[in-house]
Amino acid sequence: MTGFLDRAKEQAQSALNQGKQKVEEVQAQRAGTDLLKQLGAAYYAEQRGSGSAQATQNALAALEAHIATHGDGFLRS
Template structure:
């Protein structure tokens, strides 16, 4: 009986870990998509005279930092 409970507990823990990983992946993709939108908005503003090159560069750097940490999977979805 103890072996069964140990296996059930292990399986439940594995399921929780996989669920958390999936949630983290989804959140990273959403954050990446948001950063990409911010870069586009900064570029658009710069091109239309209401933004600055510094704001565009900052948005680009923030996006590149995100890609370094989380990868560029959000660009392909």
């Protein structure tokens, strides 16, 4: 009986870890998408004369940092 409970506990822990990993992946994708939108908005504002090159560079740097940490998978979704 103890072996059964241990296996059930391991399976539950594994499922919990997989769920947490999936949530983290989705959050990283959403963050990447948001950063990409911010870059687009900063670039648009710069081209229209209401934004600055520095704001565009900051948005690009934030996006590149996110890609370095989480990869660029969100670009293909």
